[in-house]
Amino acid sequence: MTPSDAPKNGTPAPEAMHPAVSARSLEILTKRADFLRAARARRQGTAGMMVQARERGSDEGAGIRVGFTCSKKVGNAVARNRAKRRLREIARLVLPELGRPGWDYVLIGRVNATADRPFEALQNDLRYALRKLHRDHP
Numbered sequence: 542m543t544p545s546d547a548p549k550n551g552t553p554a555p556e557a558m559h560p561a562v563s564a565r566s567l568e569i570l571t572k573r574a575d576f577l578r579a580a581r582a583r584r585q586g587t588a589g590m591m592v593q594a595r596e597r598g599s600d601e602g603a604g605i606r607v608g609f610t611c612s613k614k615v616g617n618a619v620a621r622n623r624a625k626r627r628l629r630e631i632a633r634l635v636l637p638e639l640g641r642p643g644w645d646y647v648l649i650g651r652v653n654a655t656a657d658r659p660f661e662a663l664q665n666d667l668r669y670a671l672r673k674l675h676r677d678h679p
Contacts, residue, residue, distance in 0.1 A: 567636055570608030570645060579608065579647040585673045587666035589658040590628065591649040594674045596641075605640040607632050611650035624650035631664050639671040 570576060582595030597606075609628045611621040628648040640646060648667070650656070655663070 566604070567632065567640075568602075568604050568606045570606050570647065575606070575645060576608055576610065576647055579645050582645075583674050583678075585670040587670050588651075589654050589663045589666040590651055590670075592667065592670040592674065593647040593649070594671075595645045596678070597643050597645055599643075601643075603642050605636055605642055606645045607636060607640075608645070608647040609650075610647065611655070614652045615650045615655065616652075620656055621650070624655040627655060627660070627663060631660070631667050635664055635667045635671070639668060639675075641675065 570579075579593040579595045582593060584591060584593045586592075609625045609632070611624045611628075613621070615621050615624050628650060632646070632648060636646065658666075
């Protein structure tokens with residue numbers, strides 16, 4: 542950023558700011574109870590991941606919430622973190638487009654698949670899973 546482009550009053554100019562990730566932001570699931578509720582709900586497996594989805598009650602909020610997990614079967618901490626980073630990125634790209642407000646999604650990494658599968662294939666896996674999960678649920 543050159544001095545002429547520098548922010549005035551501490552606020553960057555609109556053209557200097559990065560575009561928003563999506564129109565609808567994703568809330569991250571952190572509580573074990575939310576993961577357990579999603580585990581009892583609908584699920585769809587794909588080659589690259591398992592997706593669990595649960596429609597929340599009207600009293601639980603309206604945004605899209607997402608959680609990520611990888612068991613030790615995926616590998617050591619480095620392998621699990623790489624798989625989760627890839628899952629976070631595909632969720633950031635796909636869920637604002639195909640996810641539904643008022644739903645919780647949990648993306649679970651698979652052994653020898655999530656970290657090694659081509660990125661486009663992982664995106665298509667999530668799209669497929671979301672279509673299947675919402676197919677008979679208007």
